[in-house]
Amino acid sequence: MSTVAEASPTAPKARWTHQWKELYEEVIDSGLCTGCAGCVIACPHDVIGYHHAEGEYKPFHLEEELGHADCVHGQKGCTSCTRACPRFRTWESDANEHLFDAQREPGDMSGIYSDILLVRASDEMVLRMGQDGGLVSAILIWAMEHDYIDGALTSFLDGAAGDWKAKPGVAANRDEVLASAGSRYTYSANTLAIDEARERGLSKLALVGMSCQSSVPPVMWHRKAGKVSKPIVFNIGLLCSKTFDDAIFAELFWAKYRLAKQDMVKMNIKGVFQIWMRDGTYHEINLKECHAWTREGCTHCPDFAAEHADISCGGIGENADWTLTIVRTELGREIIKRMIADGSIETRPGDDDPGAIALMHKLAAKSRARWPAWADDQVRLGLPEKKKR
Numbered sequence: 001m002s003t004v005a006e007a008s009p010t011a012p013k014a015r016w017t018h019q020w021k022e023l024y025e026e027v028i029d030s031g032l033c034t035g036c037a038g039c040v041i042a043c044p045h046d047v048i049g050y051h052h053a054e055g056e057y058k059p060f061h062l063e064e065e066l067g068h069a070d071c072v073h074g075q076k077g078c079t080s081c082t083r084a085c086p087r088f089r090t091w092e093s094d095a096n097e098h099l100f101d102a103q104r105e106p107g108d109m110s111g112i113y114s115d116i117l118l119v120r121a122s123d124e125m126v127l128r129m130g131q132d133g134g135l136v137s138a139i140l141i142w143a144m145e146h147d148y149i150d151g152a153l154t155s156f157l158d159g160a161a162g163d164w165k166a167k168p169g170v171a172a173n174r175d176e177v178l179a180s181a182g183s184r185y186t187y188s189a190n191t192l193a194i195d196e197a198r199e200r201g202l203s204k205l206a207l208v209g210m211s212c213q214s215s216v217p218p219v220m221w222h223r224k225a226g227k228v229s230k231p232i233v234f235n236i237g238l239l240c241s242k243t244f245d246d247a248i249f250a251e252l253f254w255a256k257y258r259l260a261k262q263d264m265v266k267m268n269i270k271g272v273f274q275i276w277m278r279d280g281t282y283h284e285i286n287l288k289e290c291h292a293w294t295r296e297g298c299t300h301c302p303d304f305a306a307e308h309a310d311i312s313c314g315g316i317g318e319n320a321d322w323t324l325t326i327v328r329t330e331l332g333r334e335i336i337k338r339m340i341a342d343g344s345i346e347t348r349p350g351d352d353d354p355g356a357i358a359l360m361h362k363l364a365a366k367s368r369a370r371w372p373a374w375a376d377d378q379v380r381l382g383l384p385e386k387k388k389r
């Protein structure tokens with residue numbers, strides 16, 4: 001039962017004392033952790049480790065004094081990791097309050113937004129290199145040219161061409177943006193590229209990331225996670241229902257279909273897993289078959305539509321070379337409006353493809369249903385109540 005003091009709007013806010021111990025119990029051990037690495041980059045003592053590798057993508061504690069589930073610095077008052085975590089307690093309402101000064105209504109399955117558009121890059125090279133309409137790459141190039149950002153935390157392919165291992169990295173010019181364009185469907189914790197950005201002296205950054213990662217900046221800003229959040233000034237989210245573990249290449253694509261990753265030239269997900277090979281052949285693999293390789297961090301993820309990005313981008317719908325674009329914040333609107341005005345992008349109303357919008361809301365509801373009933377119930381707002389056993 002709440003006390004009068006707690007209910008009063010003038011009551012002082014409780015002091016934030018939560019540290020790694022609570023993060024470990026409530027997010028990591030409970031299975032809510034997405035592997036976004038927000039806690040890793042926020043830790044001022046560098047005691048949170050992370051293996052960006054097959055079967056891993058989870059934070060762990062590097063010091064052993066108090067065991068893997070507690071932290072000496074946390075015991076002394078450090079709370080940075082829980083302040084940065086976009087799955088800790090009231091993360092969804094904290095980010096909504098910070099970005100929109102409003103909360104999601106039950107019908108807002110895809111989060112709060114102002115406009116939906118279909119967009120593609122006017123620059124032919126950017127359009128060709130992009131996964132869908134090349135909008136993400138077009139925005140990054142434009143935002144660098146117009147001094148909104150001096151670099152972006154994004155994702156590249158590791159090693160030699162043909163190795164489909166995604167790795168976080170920094171794009172700070174047109175060539176680097178184009179080198180990072182396109183989608184890989186294994187995980188890339190792009191937040192981790194912040195160290196490289198710092199080393200390169202960059203101070204105004206865009207974060208490109210899947211839904212889980214795009215909640216990191218607003219949660220950090222709202223909970224005052226410290227200087228780590230300051231350089232991130234713009235946030236582009238990718239619609240996402242899951243990523244696959246890297247093992248899918250060897251254990252399914254190669255073992256069953258004899259599709260070697262070094263011969264793959266492009267992949268996409270449009271109801272099926274689509275793969276284009278160097279020899280010109282095209283293959284479709286049923287998504288149900290891929291299900292067993294869903295990365296563990298995705299199994300409870302409730303956010304399909306990257307609800308806390310300035311602009312969220314996806315590829316669903318009947319128009320292959322257009323990016324379904326959800327504009328959410330004032331900053332997102334300003335950038336899209338200026339890009340339309342100077343001809344950097346072509347747009348069509350989202351209503352040109354009502355099926356895509358309906359599908360987005362449907363997939364958003366499906367993802368929300370993965371959020372456990374025992375966790376923060378705000379996230380399931382709008383879903384039918386789970387039947388009690």
Ligand SMILES: Cc1cc2nc3c(=O)[nH]c(=O)nc-3n(C[C@H](O)[C@H](O)[C@H](O)COP(=O)(O)OP(=O)(O)OC[C@H]3O[C@@H](n4cnc5c(N)ncnc54)[C@H](O)[C@@H]3O)c2cc1C
Binds near residue numbers: 131166183208323
């Ligand atoms: C793992 C994943 C799952 C997705 N699932 C869906 C979905 O279910 N439905 C849907 O409509 N859209 C989904 N998308 C989004 C879609 O694939 C496109 O990224 C989006 O439409 C933008 O296209 P674009 O041409 O504008 O982007 P581009 O200009 O091609 O830019 C894409 C950007 O994404 C970054 N990126 C690529 N792969 C990764 C990765 N693995 N992790 C982090 N960043 C990455 C690139 O570095 C680049 O900056 C998914 C994307 C990813 C990466």
Ligand code: SF4
Binds near residue numbers: 037040058059
């Ligand atoms: S969800 Fe992200 S911030 Fe939270 S514990 Fe996992 S990796 Fe860390």
Ligand code: SF4
Binds near residue numbers: 211212241243298302
């Ligand atoms: S489904 Fe996508 S957004 Fe959710 S945890 Fe997995 S990678 Fe992140």
